[in-house]
Amino acid sequence: MTSLLDELTQAVGPAHVLTGNAIPPQHCTDWFNAHTHQPLALVRPGTPDEVARVMAICHRHGQPVTPQGGLTGLVAGATPNEGDVALSLARLNGVEEIDTAAGTLTVLAGTPLQTAQEAARAAGLLLAVDLGARGSCQVGGNIATNAGGNRVIRYGMFRDQVLGLEAVLADGSVVGGLNKMLKNNAGYDLKHLFIGSEGTLGIVTRAVLRLHPLPQSCHTAWCTLPDHDTVVRFLRHAQAALGGTVSAFEVMWPDFHELVTTRVPDMRSPVAAQGLQVLIEMEGSDTERDMPMFSAMLEAAFEQGWLLDAAIAQSLKERESFWRLRDAVSEFPLMWSPYCGYDVSLPIGDLGRFVDELQAALRARFPHCEHVHFGHVGDSNIHVGVHVAAAHGPFPEAEIDACVYGVLRRYGGSVSAEHGIGQHKKAYLGHSRTPQELALMHTLKRALDPHKLLNPGKVLA
Incomplete structure (x- = not known):
């Protein structure tokens, strides 16, 4: 030693x-x-x-x-x-190059996401993925977990931002492929072995990230709708009317909205109506054109009877207040300790029924529990939070897991939409992956890390 x-x-x-x-x-x-x-x-x-x-x-x-x-x-x-x-990897910190012709940013893995975002913005470009932990999370970790966030509906997961990467294997050998080209079909695309592998197949040390044009306008609204089926109709209407510029579509069920607006200090709803709350945002290239288009989209939704209420942010301060309400999830550990948080995905059309069934199952199994449901929805991702007060006995984490994942399994959903598997979810990976898929994962692990030295005990049982 x-x-x-x-x-x-x-x-x-x-x-x-x-x-x-x-x-x-x-x-x-x-x-x-x-x-x-x-x-x-x-x-x-x-x-x-x-x-x-x-x-x-x-x-x-x-x-x-x-x-x-x-x-x-x-x-x-x-x-x-x-x-x-x-x-x-915290000391591997820094943006090495921004190539405005290629529209790429080359960055070391320990660089905070926000640092990379700001460097891209200073060059007049956009690093599209955005997370609440942007100031602390690192690009290498974002790649290793295939991070998602608020803009996936328009730009895709972190996987979609990676053109090339460099990784160190378990034996110390280096796989380098700092590709800058969008089209490159020269054999196996090896970067995908490491994106989303949670550091079990190799350690990402550098990456080439794809950049996008910087939006010139941003318009945000907070809307109330009566049910999930109407939410889906509204989503498709907005995407068609706004020509692919919808960059966020966040949905909060009544349990989330009530908890946040009544229990979190200085948190006020922008609307009075009760129902499912939707935060929708578009990013465009022409402010004079985009605002009338955004307003017309909302007016058409009102005429269809889909919206019960809506408020358009009239300033950056109002936009930030809308997002602060949506991001109040960070308050849950302060209000609920302990609690269980879940990050799952399933087909968009099934989300409403899934939530209804899960809420009923939770209330039946844990009569004194509190729960919240919210998520990105437009990319099929929903988050669930569950708390059972200590007054009702030891915190039943395993029983809550079984309840949530049991309902999810009936819908053919994924036990992890964007947070990964790690240690917490590996017992339930078989709910979302076939035996054949799991066998192939083990084959890859044996090939790249035969002695199981890299991040042991994560992802695979």
Whole structure:
């Protein structure tokens, strides 16, 4: 063990190999503080070459490694096991190049998403994926988990932003493919082995991200609709009327809206009507043209009887207040402790029935529970939060999991829409993947990491 630590220290410098109480607590646990283990060491390489040297050393010693990004994940995907080496990518920080001709940004994996966004914006371009954790999450972690967020309905998942990447394999070898071309069919597209693999097949160290034209206008409305079927009709109407410029379509069920507006301080609804709440946003290229188009779309929806109420943001401050209401999910850990949060997806047309059935199942199984349902919906993603007060006995996490995933399985949905599998969901991966798919995943793992050193215990049981 001393030999291993000595070699790691030689590879990255003594200031960047921490052990024992010198390891900051956040590197030992997950976002919910549900799992806490003491890693053998926290190693902080500063270059992709140092990552490769660290992995080569650990491979030679048979030492398991847990890669860590911004530590904003919700499924314990970056939580080390006892005795693992935790490998932080935080020092791999910086935008290396913006190519305005190619419309690309080359970035190191430890760069915060917001830093990359701001660099693109300074060049007059848009890095399209956006998450609430933008200031803390890192690009490498976003790639490793195939992050989603608020703009997926228009721009796709993080996978759709990656043109090329560089990754370090379990034995320290480097796979480099910093492609800048949108069209490149020269054999297997190897980047997809690492996007969404949660650091179990390789560690992303660099990436080339696709950029888009920077929107010149943004218009936002908060609407109330009577039911989910009407929400779907409104979504398709808006997409047709606005010519593909709908960039966000966030839906909040009444349980979410009531909890947030009555329990979160200084949170007020923009509308008075009760029902399903929708935050819709369009991003366009011509303010003078886009605002009348946006208003006409809403007026047509009123004429169809789809909207019970609506408010259009008249200023940046009002737009931010709409989003603050939607993003009040960050308050749940303060109101509910403990609680279970779920990130699932299923066909858009089934979402309403799924929520109705799940709410009934939760109330039947846990009469004193509180729950919320909200999500992006336009990309088939819904989030569920469930709390059972301590006064009613030990927190029944396993029973709540079984209830939620049991209903989801009947609809053929995915147990993870955008947060990944990590440790929390791997017992339920078989609800969404066939035995043949799981067998192929194990084959890939054996081929790239035969000794199971990379992020052990995550994704696959």
